[in-house]
Amino acid sequence: MLDITAHVNALADRVHALRPTHPRLIVALAGAPASGKSTLAAELMRRLRLQKCAAEVVPMDGFHLDNAVLDARGLRGRKGAPETFDATGFVHMIRRLKSPGDVVVPLFDRARDIAIAGAQVVPNDCPVVIVEGNYLLFDEAPWASLAPLWDISARLDVPMPELRGRLIQRWLSQGLSRAAATRRAEGNDIPNAQRVSDRALPANINLLSPPPL
Secondary structure, X not given: OOOHHHHHHHHHHHHHHHHHHOOOEEEEEEEOOOOOHHHHHHHHHHHHHHOOXXXXXXXXXXXXXOHHHHHHOOOHHHOOXXXXXXXXXXXXXXXXXXXXXXXXXXXXXXXXXXXXXXXEEEOOOOOEEEEEEOOOOEOOOOHHHHHHHOOEEEEEEOOHHHHHHHHHHHHHOOOOOHHHHHHHHHHHHHHHHHHHHHOEOOOOEXXXXXXXX
């Protein structure tokens, strides 16, 4: 298993190499659920800030559709699948990040299972924005239109058996029994992870099996 430090080093080096020619860099960290995207995004932001380079993390999860909308569409049990996000809104937000000006973005409150509008501001003078999410390099409309917008794209590749264990552990950590946790993971999370793998678009950088979240 590769140390996450090696991943951070590779990404930070690429950022610094491109900064002189980009007023703002948009870095995409893509991968299946539980691949370690949030951990890597946070560590990359921390490293860049230590190197006197301002950076912000923008998670895709702020674009989850509300549970009431999912209930009305019969999609509550598939929450986390591509069709349970405001994908068009997310693409629009990324295009705004490519243009001058402050950008206000939503964030997802996992404890309350709800997206919070206007929860984060990416200031105009922020030179690096790190975007993390499952479907950033996903070959289905409208997600596929994101690929040309990334200045740097990286995919976290984790073997499916390891992902399965991590996804079950997520539910165990929320107090579910082993049987219930396995049902939740196999009924939705693992199919989503397989879908990400099956419809993956190419990345600039492939990062193999980082440590779990």
